[in-house]
Amino acid sequence: MSSPADNPSEFTAPQISLWRRGLNNLVTVAAITAVIIVLVPLIAVFGYLVYKGIGSINWAFLTQTPKPPGEVGGGMANAVAGSALILAIGSVVGVPIGIGAGIYLAEFGRNRLGDLIRFTSDVLNGVPSIIVGIVAYGLVVLSQGHFSALAGGAALAIMMIPTITRTTEEMLLLVPHAVREAAYGLGVSKWRTTLSITLRTATSGIITGVMLAFARVAGETAPLLFTAFGNQYWNWKINQPTAALPLQIFTYAISPYDEWHKQAWAGALILIVLIVLSVSAVRFVAGRGMLKGAG
Amino acid sequence: MPGPQPGAKSEVALSLEVNAPPLRSSRYSPLGDQIFTWAMLACGLCVLALVGLIIYELVTKSSNSWHAFGMNFFFRSEWDPVNEQFGAFPFVYGTIVSSLLALVIAVPLAIGVAVFITEMSPGWLRSPLAFTTELLAAIPSVIYGLWAIFVLVPLIREYVEPFLARHFGWTGLFEGPAYGIGMLAAGVILAIMVVPIVSSITREVMTAVPRQQREAVLALGATRWEMIRTGVLRNARAGIMGGIILGLGRALGETMAVTMVIGNRPEIAKSLFAPGYTMASVIANEFSEATSDRYLSALVEVGLALFIVTIIINMLAQVLVWTVTRGTPARANV
Secondary structure (H helix, E strand, C coil): CCCHHHCCCCCCCCCCCHHHHHHHHHHHHHHHHHHHHHHHHHHHHHHHHHHHHHHHCCHHHHHCCECCCCCCCECCHHHHHHHHHHHHHHHHHHHHHHHHHHHHHHHHCCCHHHHHHHHHHHHHHHCCHHHHHHHHHHHHHHHHCCCCHHHHHHHHHHHHHHHHHHHHHHHHHHCCHHHHHHHHHCCCCHHHHHHHHHHHHCHHHHHHHHHHHHHHHHCCCHHHCCCCECCCCCCCCCCCCECCHHHHHHHHHCCCCHHHHHHHHHHHHHHHHHHHHHHHHHHHHHHHCCCCCCC | CCCCCCCCCCCHHHHCCCCCCCCCCCCCCHHHHHHHHHHHHHHHHHHHHHHHHHHHHHHHHCHHHHHHHHHHHHCCCCEECCCCEECCHHHHHHHHHHHHHHHHHHHHHHHHHHHHHHHHCCHHHHHHHHHHHHHHHHCCHHHHHHHHHHHHHHHHHHHHHHHHHHHHHHHCCCCCCCCCCCHHHHHHHHHHHHHHHHHHHHHHHHHHCCHHHHHHHHHCCCCHHHHHHHHHHHHHHHHHHHHHHHHHHHHHHCCHHHHHHCECCCCCCCCCCCCECCHHHHHHHHHHHCCCHHHHHHHHHHHHHHHHHHHHHHHHHHHHHHHHHCCCCCCCCC
16 A cells, blocks of 8 residues: 655655544445445356256256146246247347448438437437337237237337447447548448448447347346237247247246246246357457457 | 648548549449438438337327326326226335335445446456446346345345344334335345446446546545545546436336335335335236226326436436546446
8 A cells, every 4th residue: 555654755744644544444345345245146146046047957948838837847948939039030120220320320420410319329228128118019019919029029129229329330430430541542432331341340349239239138028028928839920929038937936836936047047048148259259359448 | 733622631632633523433323322321311210210109109108098187197196997097106106215225225335346446456356347247237137036036035034124123113114014025125126236337337437537636636645545535536426426327217117126026016105114016017017907098098107207207317317427438538348
C-alpha cells in the first residue's frame, strides 16, 4: 500500500490517522465481502443444476415426450425440438432484419433518420419480454386463430433484432474507412463493397452479436407463454402450438409432482449447457477475429 | 489540374478528377446501389415499425378497459374477473415494492463488486471476475425461478424469516407466518438478477474516469478509499445512478422468476413475508385464461403501463450513463 508517509524526501507528509487507515481497510474488506456474496448464488445455481439435473438425464429423457402426471419416466425431447424450431424461426426472421438495420445505421445512418432508428432500437431493447409476448399474441395468434410456433418465433425475433442491429453497427464502424475507399478506388459499387468487403471484415464481430442475441432469447419463457403455448406431443408444424424447453421447465417447476421437479432440473441443466456453449463459442470467435481488444 | 478542393475530406483522390466522370468499373450500374440502399433502409424502418406496432397493439387492445375505468384503474384494488371489475393497484404496489427491495439489496453489492474489480483486484483476477459476474446475467430467468423455488425459498423460510422476525419484527416489515414464498423471496431473487447489470455499468463508468483524477487525489495524500470516494465515485456518480436505474428497469419488467416465488395474490400487506403480485406476473399467469374482452383489455392495460414506465426509465438511465462515458474511447471489455 503506498502512503505518502513512506516518502523519503525532505517533505514530511502528515501521518495518516488510525481512523483513515482503518476506514480504508474496512472498505477493502467490504468490497471483497460483496464479491463473495455475489459469487455464492452463481456457484449455488450451477452447483444445484448439475447436482439435481445430472441424475435425471437419461436416454428416455432425451428421446421421449412427457408422461402424464404421476407416471414415472418420459422426457422432454419434444420440448428441445420445439425450442429448436421456435429459435430457428426467430433467427430466420430476426437475423437478416437486424443485420440489415445495422448496415443501414453504419453505412447510411449519419442523419436524423439514423438517429431515430438508433434510439428506437434502444427502446426496443428495453421492452420487457412479457410485453413482446402480448404483441406477438395480438399480431400472430389472433390473426391465425390459434397458438403457434410461428407466433413464438415472431416474439423471439422481435427480441433479437435490437441486439443484432446495434452490434452490427458497432462492428461495421470499427472497419477502417480506408478499406472502403480502397474498394471504391477499384470501381467497386457501394453494395458490393458493403457486402463483400466491409461486412466480411466485421464477420466475427457480427457473429458475436448474433450469438449473444440467440443466447439471450434461448432461455426466454415469458414471451412464449401465450404464443407457442406448449404441447405435450411432437410438433413440427409451424402453425401449431409447440413445446419449448423453458416453458416445460416452468410448467414442471410449479407443478406439485416430484417426478416433474426432477425433470425440470434436468431440463434446466440442458438449457444452461446449450446457452453456456453458445456464449463460450462467442468468446472463442471473438478472441480470434479482428475483435481482439476492440469488443 | 486543380488541387484538392477545400473541404474535401477523404475524397481527395476523387477530387483530382473533377473533369472526368466518376471512376467506375465498366459493369457498374446505379440500380444495384439503389436497390441495396432501399433494402437496408427497409430493415432499418422495420425497427421503427416494430416499436410503432407495439404501441399500437397495446393502446388499441387496452382501450376497452381504459374507457371503463379511466385513470382510476391504477388506484383501485379490486381484481374480480367474474364481475368484470378491475383495478391494478395491488400489481403496481407489488412491482414497486419488489423492485425497490431488490435495489436495496443489490446496489451496495454491485458497487462493491465494481469497486473491487476496477480499483483493488490484482490484474490476473480482473478479467475472470468480470466474466463470472456477467455470467450471472446469462442465466435464464426461469432457471433462477426454479432454483429459487427449491433452494432459496426453503432457506428463507427456515432461517432468514425467523431471524428477521425475531430481531426486526418490531418494524412491522417482518411479521406474520413465514411461508418462504412472498415479497422477500421475490426481492432477493430479483437482486441476484440485477447485480450484474448494475455492476457492469458501474464498472464501465468507473473505467471512464481519467487516470489523472486518481493520481491527483493520491498525490494529495489520500488513502485508497478516499481516492475512490472523491476521485472516482464522485466523478462517476451520474453514470452509477444510470446503472442503478437500468437495473430498476430490468427488475420492473422481470417476469418468470418473480412469478414463481412471489405467491401471486393481489394483496397489499406491510409485511415483506406476505405474498404479493406484480404487473408482469399477472399478465404471465392470467393472459391465456382471460375469457372476456374486458379482462383481456385490463391485462393489456397493465402491460401498457409497464411498457411506458420501463421506456422512461431506460431512457433516463441511458442519458445518465452517457453524461459520464461521453468522449471516452470505446470501452475495453475488461
